[in-house]
Amino acid sequence: MTDAGAKLEYRRGFYAVPETEVPGDRAGIVLFAAMQPSVPESTMLLIRAQVLMPDKEHNQIRIDYAVAPQDISFTQTKDGRQHSTIDFVAALYNREGKDIGHTVDTMNAHIRPEAFEQALKTGIPEHQELELKPGAVLLRLGVMDRKSRKIGTVDVPLVTAGGQRAAK
Secondary structure, eight states: OOOTTTOOOOOOOOOOOOOOOOOOOHHHHHHHHSSTTTTTOOBBSOOOOEEEEOOOSSSSSSEEEEEOOOGGGOOEEEOOOOEEEEEEEEEETTTTTOEEEEEEEEEEEEEEEHHHHHHHHEEEEEEEEEEOTTTEEEEEEEETTTTTOOOEEEEEEOOOOTTTTTOO
């Protein structure tokens, strides 16, 4: 079916950016921009995360990541290991969208060949802990591969002690 009045619009070109690693001081700026709750979730890196809320034995939120290594840019070292630098951020936001607590970790991965084969099946693991602050309604998790600048984020709405979903 065609419509005589329809007009097709599309991008007429493509601008490729060479892969260069983001320096550590700029990496935080790039990742924190993607972490803002008003920014749509980033899907360039596939991340799985398990979030465990504080309980009788743990007074912090516990986060276990598994990042798909297929989405990470690795370089092979002379000893056969795969190397990459990956940043992890967990941030808590209140109803107004204000950052009320966060944690940042950088992984300088040097993965042996046999461990890399396993990571292809299960993901690259990372663990973070973060204090649950009063008024927190959203936990946003973010991961960035510094070399490719690919970012993955996921939002985790927090629930109250009574099992009710916290309102945004």
